Amino acid sequence: MADQAIADNEGAAAVVTEGDGVRRRDFINIAAVSAAGIGGLAVVIPLVSQMSASKDVLAESTTEVDISSLQPGQAIKAVFRKQPVFVRSLTEAEIAAAESVSLNALRDPETLAERTVEGHTNILVTMGVCTHLGCVPLGAGDGENRGEFGGYFCPCHGSQFDTAGRIRKGPAPTNLEVPEYAFQSDTLIRIG
Ligand code: FES
Numbered sequence: 001m002a003d004q005a006i007a008d009n010e011g012a013a014a015v016v017t018e019g020d021g022v023r024r025r026d027f028i029n030i031a032a033v034s035a036a037g038i039g040g041l042a043v044v045i046p047l048v049s050q051m052s053a054s055k056d057v058l059a060e061s062t063t064e065v066d067i068s069s070l071q072p073g074q075a076i077k078a079v080f081r082k083q084p085v086f087v088r089s090l091t092e093a094e095i096a097a098a099e100s101v102s103l104n105a106l107r108d109p110e111t112l113a114e115r116t117v118e119g120h121t122n123i124l125v126t127m128g129v130c131t132h133l134g135c136v137p138l139g140a141g142d143g144e145n146r147g148e149f150g151g152y153f154c155p156c157h158g159s160q161f162d163t164a165g166r167i168r169k170g171p172a173p174t175n176l177e178v179p180e181y182a183f184q185s186d187t188l189i190r191i192g
Contacts, residue, residue: 062192064184067123075140077128080179080191084128086140086152086165087189094163095122097150101162108174112164115178125191126165126176130154137161137176152176 063080065087070076075088090098095112103109113121128136132154138144139152139161147153148169149162159170166175181191 062190065189065191066187067189068187072122074142077140078191080127084136085179085191086124086126086128086176088124088126088140090122090124090163094150098162098164098166101164101166107167110164110166110175115164115166115175117181117183120183123189124163124165125181125189126152126178129177130156130159130172131167131174131176132157132159132170132172 061081063078063085065076065078065085067076067087067089070087070089072089072091073094075086078085078087098112103111112124115126116122116124128140130137133156135154135156137152137154137159139146145153145155147160149160151161151163151165151168153160154170154172157171159172160168161172161176162168164175165178167173179191181189184190
């Protein structure tokens with residue numbers, strides 16, 4: 001019964017199109033192309049809005065930090081891609097402490113040299129986001145608790161990071177993330 005109805009409708013389409021001098025197959029093709037055209041439009045609009053969104057992301061994807069006034073032992077809190085980032089100038093003692101740790105003693109083994117830029121191992125750049133559940137660790141501000149290892153201390157569940165920002169104690173599984181960054185000059189860092 002349903003097959004019959006479809007057959008009847010197809011017959012009607014054939015009659016109408018043939019009456020207008022357009023072959024039935026052409027009618028079907030035109031209908032298919034029109035549908036594709038509408039579908040194509042629907043696809044293009046979200047693509048355009050995605051492109052403008054990624055432009056916004058690109059615009060804010062780098063952060064420049066002037067470290068000209070940063071003294072050894074101090075840190076700067078900046079914002080990178082809407083998240084806190086810490087730029088810290090390590091003292092000689094903090095560098096020595098980081099370098100004296102055996103990699104075997106580390107949960108996430110990385111040397112200070114691997115976490116910094118060659119020629120600037122005294123400048124540590126890390127995300128200020130605990131790798132446990134994302135709290136902002138203490139230690140970048142003056143007088144803040146830097147924990148047992150002299151780096152950063154996460155007050156949420158007690159993760160402790162050393163002077164290279166490496167996890168030493170507590171639940172955080174990995175070191176504080178080091179974002180991509182480069183020195184534009186001796187006193188200007190571009191993150192991202
Ligand atoms: S979020 Fe930092 S220890 Fe849990």
